[in-house]
Amino acid sequence: MHYHIILTEKCNSKCKYCYEKSMNEFENGLDKKWKFDFSAPCDSEVSVDKLKKFLNAGDTIIFYGGEPLVNFKKMKEIMDGLQNSGIRFCIQTNGKLLDEIPYEYIKKMDKMLVSIDGDKKRTDYNKGIGTYDLVINNVKKLREKGYKNEIVARMTINSEFNDLYEQVKHLLSLGIFDSIHWQIDAGFYKNDFDEKKFSEFADKYNSSVEKLIEFWIDEMKKGKVLRLYPFVGILNRLMGWDKETRMHCGSGYANYTITTDGKITSCPIMNNVAEFYAGNLESEKLKQFDLDEPCDSCDYKNICGGRCLYWNKAKLWPEEGDKLICKTIIFLIEHVKNKIPEIKKLISSGKISEKDFEYEKYFGPEIIP
Numbered sequence: 001m002h003y004h005i006i007l008t009e010k011c012n013s014k015c016k017y018c019y020e021k022s023m024n025e026f027e028n029g030l031d032k033k034w035k036f037d038f039s040a041p042c043d044s045e046v047s048v049d050k051l052k053k054f055l056n057a058g059d060t061i062i063f064y065g066g067e068p069l070v071n072f073k074k075m076k077e078i079m080d081g082l083q084n085s086g087i088r089f090c091i092q093t094n095g096k097l098l099d100e101i102p103y104e105y106i107k108k109m110d111k112m113l114v115s116i117d118g119d120k121k122r123t124d125y126n127k128g129i130g131t132y133d134l135v136i137n138n139v140k141k142l143r144e145k146g147y148k149n150e151i152v153a154r155m156t157i158n159s160e161f162n163d164l165y166e167q168v169k170h171l172l173s174l175g176i177f178d179s180i181h182w183q184i185d186a187g188f189y190k191n192d193f194d195e196k197k198f199s200e201f202a203d204k205y206n207s208s209v210e211k212l213i214e215f216w217i218d219e220m221k222k223g224k225v226l227r228l229y230p231f232v233g234i235l236n237r238l239m240g241w242d243k244e245t246r247m248h249c250g251s252g253y254a255n256y257t258i259t260t261d262g263k264i265t266s267c268p269i270m271n272n273v274a275e276f277y278a279g280n281l282e283s284e285k286l287k288q289f290d291l292d293e294p295c296d297s298c299d300y301k302n303i304c305g306g307r308c309l310y311w312n313k314a315k316l317w318p319e320e321g322d323k324l325i326c327k328t329i330i331f332l333i334e335h336v337k338n339k340i341p342e343i344k345k346l347i348s349s350g351k352i353s354e355k356d357f358e359y360e361k362y363f364g365p366e367i368i369p
C-alpha cells in the first residue's frame with residue numbers, strides 16, 4: 001500500500017495554480033456539499049509508534065505537504081523511527097530546499113517527484129522568479145552526489161500555454177530527470193473556467209500530445225522507451241499488462257493520505273474533508289471510494305480509470321468544461337492506442353521489450369492528466 005503523509009500544510013512557494021487560485025477561491029460551494037474539518041494541526045503530530053504499528057513491511061510512504069521539506073524535523077523523526085522496518089520512502093517536493101537536507105536522508109528516497117513546469121521562462125512565470133535555477137541546480141547537485149534513484153519531473157500544465165511538446169523536450173534535454181509526468185490544471189477550482197480559452201487550449205494541447213507521441217515512438221525506434229507517465233500508464237492498460245480498471249492514482253483503494261493528526265483520507269487534496277476519511281492509524285480496514293457520473297458510464301472508464309476522485313466528486317467546472325477535459329483524455333488514449341501495432345512490432349523485433357514499460361504504480365504520477 002502507498003500512503004502520502006502530510007508533514008506540514010505550510011509551503012515556501014506561491015505558485016499561480018495553487019496559492020494564487022486558492023486565495024481567489026473563497027466561495028466554491030463545497031462547504032455546502034461537504035463537511036470541512038479544520039481540527040488538524042498545521043504540522044504533523046503523527047506518532048511514529050502508531051505509524052510503525054499501522055504500516056506493514058513493503059508499504060511506501062510518500063512525504064507530502066504543503067512543502068514536506070519545510071518540516072524536515074518530522075521527516076527525520078519518521079525516517080529514523082522506521083528504519084529497518086521495510087518501509088520505503090518517496091517524496092513529492094518543489095525541490096527548493098533539497099540542498100539544505102542532509103544527503104543521508106535524501107539518498108534513502110526510492111523515488112522523488114520534483115515540481116518543475118518546463119523551461120526557465122515557464123517555471124518562473126508559474127512559480128516565481130529564480131525557481132527554475134534553484135530547483136535545477138539542486139537536482140544537478142543530487143546527481144553529482146550520486147543519487148541514482150528515479151527523479152520524476154512533475155509538470156503542471158495551465159491553460160495559458162499549449163507547448164507541452166517543447167517543454168517536455170526541454171526537461172528531457174537536461175539529462176537529470178528519469179521520467180516526466182504532467183497534469184492539466186483544469187477542473188480543480190470553480191472560478192477559473194473560461195470556455196473559449198480552455199477549448200482553444202484543448203485543441204492545441206491535443207496537437208502537442210500527438211507530436212509528443214510521435215517523438216516517443218521515434219525514440220523507441222532507437223531502442224529507448226521514454227518514461228512519459230501518461231503514455232506509459234495508458235499503454236499498460238491498453239495492452240492488458242495492467243489489469244486494474246480503477247483510478248490510476250490509486251486514491252481511495254491503493255493510495256491513501258495520512259493527515260497531520262493521523263486520520264486517513266483518500267488523497268492529499270481531500271485532506272480536511274470528512275466525507276473522504278477512510279479511517280485512522282488504528283483502523284484495520286480502510287473505507288474505499290467509488291466514482292460517480294460521468295465516469296461511471298463512460299466507455300473509456302477501464303482505461304482512464306476516471307481522471308481524479310476529487311474532480312469527479314467536487315464537480316467544480318460546468319458540464320461543458322468537464323467534457324472538454326475528457327476530450328483531451330480520450331484523444332490521448334486513442335492516439336496511444338493507434339500506436340499499438342507499431343509498438344508490438346518494435347517489441348517482437350527486440351528493439352525494445354515489454355519490460356521497458358514496467359513502472360511502479362501509485363507513488364505519485366496520476367497518469368491521467
Ligand code: SF4
Pocket residue numbers: 294295296298299300301304305306307308325326329330
Ligand atoms: S474520459 Fe472522462 S468521463 Fe470517461 S472515465 Fe475518464 S474522466 Fe471519466
Ligand code: SF4
Pocket residue numbers: 247249250251267268269307308309310311366
Ligand atoms: S488524481 Fe485526484 S484523486 Fe488522484 S491523487 Fe490526484 S488529486 Fe487525488
